Amino acid sequence: MSKESVISVEIDEDLLKSVQSILDDLGLDLDTAITMYFKKVNACQGIPFDLKL
Numbered sequence: 001m002s003k004e005s006v007i008s009v010e011i012d013e014d015l016l017k018s019v020q021s022i023l024d025d026l027g028l029d030l031d032t033a034i035t036m037y038f039k040k041v042n043a044c045q046g047i048p049f050d051l052k053l
Contacts, residue, residue, distance in 0.1 A: 023033050040048040 020030060
């Protein structure tokens with residue numbers, strides 16, 4: 001059985017509300033979305049999208 005870790009991040013409040021609304025529409029909670037992102041980073045061994053400044 002795998003262990004779980006707790007992380008703490010500071011996110012802009014408006015951004016968090018917007019993202020939570022989008023995830024709600026998709027039927028996902030924030031924990032699930034973050035876990036999906038972490039798994040994709042692990043599988044790709046990097047950021048799974050192009051970064052542009």
